[in-house]
Amino acid sequence: xxxxxxxxxxxxxxxxxxxxxxxxxxxxxxxxxxxxxxxxxxxxxxxxxxxxxxxxxxxxxxxxxxxxxxxxxxxxxxxxxxxxxxxxxxxxxxxxxxxxxxxxxxxxxxxxxxxxxxxxxxxxxxxxxxxxxxxxxxxxxxxxxxxxxxxxxxxxxxxxxxxxxxxxxxxxxxxxxxxxxxxxxxxxxxxxxxxxxxxxxxxxxxxxxxxxxxxxxxxxxxxxxxxxxxxxxxxxxxxxxxxxxxxxxxxx
Amino acid sequence: xxxxxxxxxxxxxxxxxxxxxxxxxxxxxxxxxxxxxxxxxxxxxxxxxxxxxxxxxxxxxxxxxxxxxxxxxxxxxxxxxxxxxxxxxxxxxxxxxxxxxxxxxxxxxxxxxxxxxxxxxxxxxxxxxxxxxxxxxxxxxxxxxxxxxxxxxxxxxxxxxxxxxxxxxxxxxxxxxxxxxxxxxxxxxxxxxxxxxxxxxxxxxxxxxxxxxxxxxxxxxxxxxxxxxxxxxxxxxxxxxxxxxxxxxxxxxx
Numbered sequence: 001x002x003x004x005x006x007x008x009x010x011x012x013x014x015x016x017x018x019x020x021x022x023x024x025x026x027x028x029x030x031x032x033x034x035x036x037x038x039x040x041x042x043x044x045x046x047x048x049x050x051x052x053x054x055x056x057x058x059x060x061x062x063x064x065x066x067x068x069x070x071x072x073x074x075x076x077x078x079x080x081x082x083x084x085x086x087x088x089x090x091x092x093x094x095x096x097x098x099x100x101x102x103x104x105x106x107x108x109x110x111x112x113x114x115x116x117x118x119x120x121x122x123x124x125x126x127x128x129x130x131x132x133x134x135x136x137x138x139x140x141x142x143x144x145x146x147x148x149x150x151x152x153x154x155x156x157x158x159x160x161x162x163x164x165x166x167x168x169x170x171x172x173x174x175x176x177x178x179x180x181x182x183x184x185x186x187x188x189x190x191x192x193x194x195x196x197x198x199x200x201x202x203x204x205x206x207x208x209x210x211x212x213x214x215x216x217x218x219x220x221x222x223x224x225x226x227x228x229x230x231x232x233x234x235x236x237x238x239x240x241x242x243x244x245x246x247x248x249x250x251x252x
Numbered sequence: 253x254x255x256x257x258x259x260x261x262x263x264x265x266x267x268x269x270x271x272x273x274x275x276x277x278x279x280x281x282x283x284x285x286x287x288x289x290x291x292x293x294x295x296x297x298x299x300x301x302x303x304x305x306x307x308x309x310x311x312x313x314x315x316x317x318x319x320x321x322x323x324x325x326x327x328x329x330x331x332x333x334x335x336x337x338x339x340x341x342x343x344x345x346x347x348x349x350x351x352x353x354x355x356x357x358x359x360x361x362x363x364x365x366x367x368x369x370x371x372x373x374x375x376x377x378x379x380x381x382x383x384x385x386x387x388x389x390x391x392x393x394x395x396x397x398x399x400x401x402x403x404x405x406x407x408x409x410x411x412x413x414x415x416x417x418x419x420x421x422x423x424x425x426x427x428x429x430x431x432x433x434x435x436x437x438x439x440x441x442x443x444x445x446x447x448x449x450x451x452x453x454x455x456x457x458x459x460x461x462x463x464x465x466x467x468x469x470x471x472x473x474x475x476x477x478x479x480x481x482x483x484x485x486x487x488x489x490x491x492x493x494x495x496x497x498x499x500x501x502x503x504x505x506x
Contacts, residue, residue: 013498016345016495016501020495021494023494024491027491028453
């Protein structure tokens, strides 16, 4: 009865809508299969053949910050993808170098990039270079000075206490330096190499960082320090780059 | 038959348009411009040539869709030629499908010409072995443009040329981010995450058509990828044209 009352135009419209709905469901299923099974395009790696952020900057037509934001999103994604799979971060330094050249005051990029490079990528040299580039571009940033002190203090393979103390003290003198800078500077001077200090530094990150990956990194480091303290072999946590297997086997 | 007739006329009209010729020339110039830029790429000139050449196909194809495709139907309404057409025994869906096929055909020609120009340049540089990768990437770029053309036809049937262009561009941009949106959806609170997932499902999943990173290394993709992309382009375009037909049926031209 209802069908009989439909005008031909309305009938055609309903057929078209039905067809669209059917094909829409099909397209959605295909898209889901594609996003699961096809290799992802890697625009981040496409960035790697640009010589530097300075050369790229003019190409952004005055939107360097926006491009840096997009690069930041990609960098975080790249880190997340590789930290879940192969733990290889071949282009990480280059990408953070480009992004911080486009946006020299992007403090979180220096911090995250440096810790990711040092702790996960085993590239302390690059991590240090990135952080020093940040200090040069932001000489009055107490936060960055503090983070560099921290980076030196928890350096995988051996702490750099002299540099750590120097940058903690520098952070304490700067207006936006964390209030804990003076305390950590004193710790470093008095208890050189104390794991409790490293644990406190990481706990601060785990509790206060907005960056989920940094919080996860801090929690991993805190667990590692606790294991080392339990076994009574503090050097295992300090020199973890060369002994991760030992730590793993002793605790399982 | 009617569809073929409209498609042929649309193709002829599009290929005679000066915009198309201008865009093809600009595309060829871009491909040639990669040569003086190559020394700046620190040994990666070949990648730069392939990558910029393939980006040129997508970018200039999109430009044609925005400049020509989004006014396909609106122009006929404005000139009132649509009354002559629709007063004949031509169904409205057939009219839209014909328009889509005609412009898509013109875009395939553009993708083909630019792809050929890129391949010839690579041959001149002694990189003829990259031909299959460039061919596949140009094919996927053509499919991408076919999907975007379907969207342009939908919006053109519903709105003014300027708004159609903006809507098409918006869908294109969000479509390029669709896989990222799916990824981000897992990290957001439930409500926002679900919204993002729905958006990622609705917009065209354009990363399916992107193999530029592979082609830059001279690597070919799998048959599965090519097949899936082809089926997706046909199904998604069919869905969009179905919606366009339904919307166009409801329009009153009196």
